[in-house]
Amino acid sequence: MPPVVSLVTPSIERIQPYQPGTPIEQVAERLGFAPSDIVKLASNENPLGPSPRGIAAAGRELERVHRYPDSESPALRAAIARHLSVAIEDVVVSNGSNELLELLVRTFCAGGEHVVFGEPSFVVYRLACLAQGVPFSAVPLTPGHVHDLPAMARAITPRTRIVFIANPNNPTGTHVGTAALERFLREVPREVIVVLDEAYCEYADADDYPDGLAYRAIHPRLAVVRTFSKIYGLAGLRVGYAVLPAELAGYIHRVRAPFNVSLVAQAAGTAALGDAEHVRRSRELNLEEKSFVIAGLEQLGLQVTPSQANFVLVDVKRAAGGVYDALLGHGVIVRTVPPLPTAIRVTLGTRPENERFLAALRTVIG
Numbered sequence: 001m002p003p004v005v006s007l008v009t010p011s012i013e014r015i016q017p018y019q020p021g022t023p024i025e026q027v028a029e030r031l032g033f034a035p036s037d038i039v040k041l042a043s044n045e046n047p048l049g050p051s052p053r054g055i056a057a058a059g060r061e062l063e064r065v066h067r068y069p070d071s072e073s074p075a076l077r078a079a080i081a082r083h084l085s086v087a088i089e090d091v092v093v094s095n096g097s098n099e100l101l102e103l104l105v106r107t108f109c110a111g112g113e114h115v116v117f118g119e120p121s122f123v124v125y126r127l128a129c130l131a132q133g134v135p136f137s138a139v140p141l142t143p144g145h146v147h148d149l150p151a152m153a154r155a156i157t158p159r160t161r162i163v164f165i166a167n168p169n170n171p172t173g174t175h176v177g178t179a180a181l182e183r184f185l186r187e188v189p190r191e192v193i194v195v196l197d198e199a200y201c202e203y204a205d206a207d208d209y210p211d212g213l214a215y216r217a218i219h220p221r222l223a224v225v226r227t228f229s230k231i232y233g234l235a236g237l238r239v240g241y242a243v244l245p246a247e248l249a250g251y252i253h254r255v256r257a258p259f260n261v262s263l264v265a266q267a268a269g270t271a272a273l274g275d276a277e278h279v280r281r282s283r284e285l286n287l288e289e290k291s292f293v294i295a296g297l298e299q300l301g302l303q304v305t306p307s308q309a310n311f312v313l314v315d316v317k318r319a320a321g322g323v324y325d326a327l328l329g330h331g332v333i334v335r336t337v338p339p340l341p342t343a344i345r346v347t348l349g350t351r352p353e354n355e356r357f358l359a360a361l362r363t364v365i366g
């Protein structure tokens with residue numbers, strides 16, 4: 001018998017591949033619907049579509065795509081720096097913020113350092129650790145589905161290099177408030193990198209929702225990660241960014257791939273950042289639809305977790321897989337949340353989309 005050589009590490013063996021929201025075309029083909037009849041509320045995308053300024057700029061770049069982009073993304077980084085009043089040396093851009101989350105683990109935990117994150121939270125933190133063989137502690141959220149920052153602080157060891165906090169959190173929509181965040185940042189050892197993943201920050205409206213950038217002076221190793229995929233509506237172009245100390249940015253530049261943000265994505269992101277009108281309309285729609293959908297769900301006797309994001313977590317009080325399948329039969333795609341067996345996560349859509357969802361759910365749960 002030849003010796004059995006393992007092709008991958010035990011850590012990679014443990015990975016369950018990322019499960020994206022089911023694509024519209026797949027559901028349409030399987031169920032015989034026209035794609036335009038499918039309502040996709042599964043990936044927290046912007047129901048108003050992309051920033052018009054962003055797509056106009058993207059279109060103008062298409063003629064030049066025989067050229068590589070500038071690998072340093074100077075115009076996009078300068079626009080982000082101006083927009084947020086930070087130094088350009090503190091800005092790193094990436095192929096979706098997903099790439100940055102992975103780069104943080106690859107760059108700063110290459111020696112097998114330890115990572116802390118909440119559970120359930122954005123699944124990519126776990127995937128990035130497993131892919132690199134990095135040990136981690138997944139700290140359960142509180143019973144109200146909020147990050148338990150005191151417990152996360154207790155999970156920090158001398159080997160801990162990164163703490164990820166999604167704020168608002170995906171898949172729960174909950175947020176950590178100003179007081180809790182400040183207390184945590186004052187307690188955490190100076191050398192630990194605290195990553196505030198603010199993919200949904202533009203949707204938040206709670207008085208105590210903290211703007212992570214305001215806390216940079218409190219903790220020297222704070223990284224604020226944001227994206228163009230959500231309120232700017234550019235998920236398909238893949239562009240995100242981080243604001244972090246220039247020293248950390250410099251190390252990420254050593255590890256990232258050259259040309260990691262495409263020519264088209266750089267131009268679209270730069271233009272979208274100036275599209276205040278699209279951001280305002282998207283935010284207003286989301287706030288209106290949040291109230292509408294929550295009221296509809298409560299009328300069905302369901303419990304909704306308070307959300308600061310563009311989606312809600314709903315306890316459907318029965319196996320979520322069955323509800324997901326039944327909604328699919330009505331042409332409505334939502335998301336199950338594996339660690340929470342009776343919960344579904346529903347992106348807030350346009351009013352007609354939300355009405356379709358509520359009507360379908362009413363039929364499904366009878």
Ligand SMILES: Cc1ncc(COP(=O)(O)O)c(C=O)c1O
Pocket residue numbers: 043044095096097098099122166169170197199226227228229235238239240
């Ligand atoms: C909390 C959070 N962070 C990051 C991302 C990654 O987004 P993107 O890679 O599209 O920027 C998502 C996507 O859903 C998310 O929910």
